[in-house]
Amino acid sequence: MNPSAATILSSAQLDDKGHAQLQALLSAYTALSEADKHRQKGSHVSQAFAVCFPHHSVAPGASGYESQRRKPWSTNCWLQPQVIVSPSSAPQVATALALCRFFHVPFSIRGGGRLQIPGFTSNEGGVVISLSQCNQVELSDDKSVARIGVGLRWLEVYRRLEAHGLVVAGGRVPEVGVSGLLLGGGISFQNSQYGLGAMNVCNYEVVLADARIVHANAHENSDLFWALKGGGPNYGIVTRMDMRTIPNQIWAAVQIYPPTASEQLLDALMHYHEAIETDNKATLIWNATPQFILIVFVYCAPVERPTVFAPFDEIPPVATFVPAGVRSVYDLVQAVAAVNEAEPSLHEFRTMSSRPDINVYRAIQKAHAEQAEALKEVEGLTLTAVIQPMSSLAMQVSANSPLGLEMVGQQWFLARADWKHAHDAERVRQAVRSMVDAAEAAAREHGVYLPYKYSNYAARDQNPLASYGERNVRRLGEIARVYDPDAVFQVLQNGGWLLADVGV
CATH class of the missing domain: 3.30.43.10 (Uridine Diphospho-n-acetylenolpyruvylglucosamine Reductase, domain 2)
Known part of the structure; x- marks a missing residue:
């Protein structure tokens, strides 16, 4: 009505x-x-x-x-x-x-x-x-909670918290926005210690379909509080997220390696997967293009040369993007932001998940090389394979969410393409699909496939909500009917990861 x-x-x-x-x-x-x-x-x-x-x-x-x-x-x-x-x-x-x-x-x-x-x-x-004017960052009196407007990007959030020596478990890419990241769960630098970013939200301010403004937290509307930790835009318009603050000092380095070092690096990556099962402060992000492999190393404590990254120390990089050292999260994200933004482009993402497995990584590497060669004449194309290792510790501290995560060490793979002209879109999208298909085939063959699809990495046809599992999807639908009985966010909302598209 x-x-x-x-x-x-x-x-x-x-x-x-x-x-x-x-x-x-x-x-x-x-x-x-x-x-x-x-x-x-x-x-x-x-x-x-x-x-x-x-x-x-x-x-x-x-x-x-x-x-x-x-x-x-x-x-x-x-x-x-x-x-x-x-x-x-x-x-x-x-x-x-x-x-x-x-x-x-x-x-x-x-x-x-x-x-x-x-x-x-x-x-x-x-x-x-547009929520761009919802742009406040306010600290509670004891500075334990930051009230964050959802129109901000993470670099600005970190800049405003920097003066207080604090940070939150938010995004790792400077231009990523607050709401999109966290409503999809949200990978953070602090996954293993504090869980996905959404696990660090202690209160949501939400405008419901009937124009009521409510708060969702552990004590008020607790079912909605649970649903928003990965349930996307199905319940209302979130205008503010209150997040617990955490210490800001980290050790970080960003190194660039030649493609010829890929086998050594993959071996080191498999050792890293083992190490993070007993060390909850490490994060590694693997970004491979046909020209180089860029790895971001982060340790969420001011520790010089953390031993968890030791397997990589014997592999010489060809360049250093961010020198190794103790710094703040803002300093690291600012260094990434300092790189000139490319001209406006088209982009395509696609994702899959598996337990750690060298065969999956080699399948990704092979498909990546084949597709890059097949599309080498596409103007402005960058084809990137992103591997995000995730420990079982991260899964455990993210368990109270709708995501349906399995309590095992795993990796979330992102095949990403950036290119210039719309007329190349179908070819590029097919190349990205082929990379993920190869990874999934290898994962199934070796018994390590996981159904979960991280929504912020998903392609338009992947339907990540369905990967949360039947029980969680059913509960998400029940909660949506309580807070939006007329299904406004399913019918009038133009897009987003909607429960209606899962058949709920």
């Missing part, structure tokens, strides 16, 4: 003039025939948002529209919405959502970061609710 005009008028924060304008608009639209509503909906939607958000709403042709339309990271997500609105508080988000429901217009929720799937953060002819 859509909200009435009276409900919207009572909640909208308008002066007398704005109130009268909005009342006239809503009344005029209500009086139209269904055919006229269909023809005139776009005009009425634009006018209503302009009245309610005079300085934070743009429509096609307006100053600032093009720059907002082109905000998404991947150029295939530069769509043509009817309105892009940037509310700055939960009550304003509630008004924006109520207007979408009143006009029955599709909407997309856009956080602060990046996502490569068309329709998830924008749409054609609907409304984009």
Whole structure:
């Protein structure tokens, strides 16, 4: 059931003039025939948002529209919405959502970061609710909790916490946004000690479909609290996440190796998998292109030359991207951000998981080389194989979530492509699919395959929510029906990892 005009008028924060304008608009639209509503909906939607958000709403042709339309990271997500609105508080988000429901217009929720799937953060002819103005970072009196606006990117979060000598278990890539990362679970530097990023959220502020603003934590709406730790945008619009703060001093290094060292590096990687089963402070990120292998080493304590990384010490790098040393998380992420951002590109991700296995890694390496050779004439192409080792310790401290993680050491593989022209998209997507298919085939052959698919690494056709397991999916659906009985987020929301697409 859509909200009435009276409900919207009572909640909208308008002066007398704005109130009268909005009342006239809503009344005029209500009086139209269904055919006229269909023809005139776009005009009425634009006018209503302009009245309610005079300085934070743009429509096609307006100053600032093009720059907002082109905000998404991947150029295939530069769509043509009817309105892009940037509310700055939960009550304003509630008004924006109520207007979408009143006009029955599709909407997309856009956080602060990046996502490569068309329709998830924008749409054609609907409304984009951009959370970029939800950008606060506030510490509790005892500095144990950081209240973080979901429109921020992680580099900015870390910058604001740096002065206090604190950090949170958030993202590792500077331009990744707060909400997208954490609503998908969220890999952090501190996985083994504190769990995935979502496990460190102690409270969510959420705008529900009926425009109520609620908090979800261990004591209030605890079922919703559980669901949001990986359940995506199925329950409401999260406007703030409160996260426990943790110490900021780490040891880190980023080294670049030649492809000729790959066998030595894979051997070291298998030893590393064993070592992190008894050391909960280490993180390693493996990024391979046809030209080099870049490895990020992080130890979440100020310890020089941690022994957990010793298997790599005998392999000489060809370059050092970040020198080994004790630093803050902000310093490390800032060093990554200092690299010039490439020109706007198209992007494709695809993922799979398995227990650690050298045969899977060799299959990835072989398929990676074959696909890179097959696509060598594609302009601007970078084809990357990313391996994320995850310990059983990380799984254990992330167990109270909907993700359905198995309590074993594992790796989450990401095949990633970045390229320039849309006409190459199908070939590139097929190459990425072939890399993951090869990894899955090897994993099944050697008995190490795991069904889990990390949603932030998933391709548009992979349906990661289904990988959480039947029991968890059923519970996620039951919780969604409690907080969104009219299925607004399944029907009107334009995209995202939705329970409706899992058949719930």
